[in-house]
Amino acid sequence: MTGTTIDIISSEVLKDLKVDFPRKSETESRNGDQTEFDSSSDQKTKGLDHPQIPGWFAEHCPIWPGQAHFLEVEKIIFQGKSEYQNMMVFQSSSYGKVFVLDGALQLTEKDECAYQEMITHLPLCSIPNPKKVLLIGGGDGGILREISRHASVEQIHICEIDTMLINVYKEYFPEIAIGYEDSRVILHVCDGSEYLKTVQSGTFDAIIIDAFDPIRPGHDLFEGPFFELVAKALRPGGAMCIQAESLWFQQFSVQHLVDDCHRIFKGSASYAWTTVPTYPRRASGVIGFMLCSTESEGPSVDFIHPINPIDPDQIFGVAKGPLKFYNSAEVHAAAFCLPTFAKKPAHSHIPSTRSQVDDNTDNEVLVLRRFGFCMQIHTAALSPSAMPSCVVDVIGSQNLDSSM
């Protein structure tokens, strides 16, 4: 990584960084009782048309209207606000600990294995002998943990802009953040787009993008230079993998996405999916992955048939145990098998209902994050009297008031 102007900080350094625990005493004083909303909270949420349940958490997204998935909160463990975003960790009664970022569910202990393993091993098992891997986002460390299983890898670069997020994961999700303990990890505390501008062409064998916003055709990432930079940073025949929409999203077309990606990456482009019951922005229990390769003199990368399989009985790297979800023998190829409706340019299997995106956006509170994702914040999903008041302060008023 010579020639970059980006600070490179080894993961060791971060152990000394301060983790902010705002209003810790209020968090600890929660008694767990569920009571009714007070009027001040009700006022704050006026105009939001999504459901709210005291003592339960839900995220709500304008592109999936008319449904909501709730998790019961046993205890709020941490909340805080970094320079970039609000964070909350809570103990759920059904999915272990849950991490919430700007009101959006990021992961749960129960099902994080599916997403982390699939987004990592689908690309890395598809190319021979990956040595230099870049992860953009993924500050929780789970994808690092998975990359760490590959013995051929010599350098694992990660761009994560928010050091507080890293430290919160290290504190509360040690089995996920354990990825940082791999000595091959090189942390770049910066925006991934900026970092890519500094990278020499053909540097990486694989780039994994753990984006906040699932891509689809017409996504911001196709408008700007981001994917061009990713393609340039890959060696010929290198592989990229990014989270990509749900098959069940009505306006989503796999074929259009594949076409968009093929135009930029020039090599192969394949769509895969898996089951993740609670995954962020989920409303269907599945999440897709877009895999692309750059052109090379040899044959295009065949993402469907892994040429670099992981031995399920071999444990390498920092993970404490074997793979839980992914296996090269079955799950890998099966992930690329699509339902019939998803093979059509625009699938119209769904009876007409109201528009998938509410027109009445004046009444919605949108939070724009660095990948341009729009998220309606549900201040009142947690009752201010059942939860500490700072939950509403942090997730509620900070975002709501500044956006209104």
Next chain:
Amino acid sequence: MTGTTIDIISSEVLKDLKVDFPRKSETESRNGDQTEFDSSSDQKTKGLDHPQIPGWFAEHCPIWPGQAHFLEVEKIIFQGKSEYQNMMVFQSSSYGKVFVLDGALQLTEKDECAYQEMITHLPLCSIPNPKKVLLIGGGDGGILREISRHASVEQIHICEIDTMLINVYKEYFPEIAIGYEDSRVILHVCDGSEYLKTVQSGTFDAIIIDAFDPIRPGHDLFEGPFFELVAKALRPGGAMCIQAESLWFQQFSVQHLVDDCHRIFKGSASYAWTTVPTYPRRASGVIGFMLCSTESEGPSVDFIHPINPIDPDQIFGVAKGPLKFYNSAEVHAAAFCLPTFAKKPAHSHIPSTRSQVDDNTDNEVLVLRRFGFCMQIHTAALSPSAMPSCVVDVIGSQNLDSSM
């Protein structure tokens, strides 16, 4: 079907049966406004610990505590009570029309294709030349619609005990109930278990069981003679398919289920799964299928590789259009590929949380249905003031009061 004492009624007869529309005027008078709970409703739900949202529907099941999936209700279209169960049809804002049976979501227009197509074509495409097929349950007609696509089939027998259910589907879900229009359909209005006692050995090439309760090891169906009767009714090398739990259910073991089935059916036993975002008793967005075959002199049925594939461009039978979800080329085999954790006898990938089944059953309202499934009814998921009062009467007081 000689030698039976069961009434056989052709599907034509049912057109004359009366459909009960209780309190139709109240249903039509609903103005759609959402208002607060009234105290009487609150009283009725005292002791239920699951969340409730006025104007939204959710089912809640004791085996999936701490989470709930809600659908916004645009309009209640029908509600009624047959000799056996309560029914409701509502227009959702996100999944088209929804059918609810005794408080449990049965299907939605948006995603019924996944379940109906998979439970039908996984078995029927795995055996050569199926001629006589039996469906137990499945009164909505969707599986009949799918069986109808198979040109080799000469008789489609269905056991459905509730004629009112059939008629409600015919009235409000014509694209699903269209299965009854196939002239090969022979309707037996009776309990499936009783019907099986009257069937000669080796009668059917395939039996599909659309059970209310997903099976798992130790399920009631393994205790009684039901599966023995199913196995006896199948010809040697015949196939059975039944809904079977979610991979994500913590206590579920695929291997134990396969062992249980193999013990009874003697031939092959394979587990498959698919994505169904809203499927009944779902809390993970996936549903499994157990496929078994009986012994034969030839090789065991290989469920994973379909020997009787459906041509996607060929349209046969009563369905108005081609397959939406299933395809023999990819989806069939992929459905049998299991995540690593599901291959273990008892998967323990989930951090310990509270018991999956609440001990506090004294406070829960259980409805026992004919397959022995326990469902906690959520009277208050719909506000009595937002919905017509008879919703609470039918879904609430009828079940709640009689069960308490």
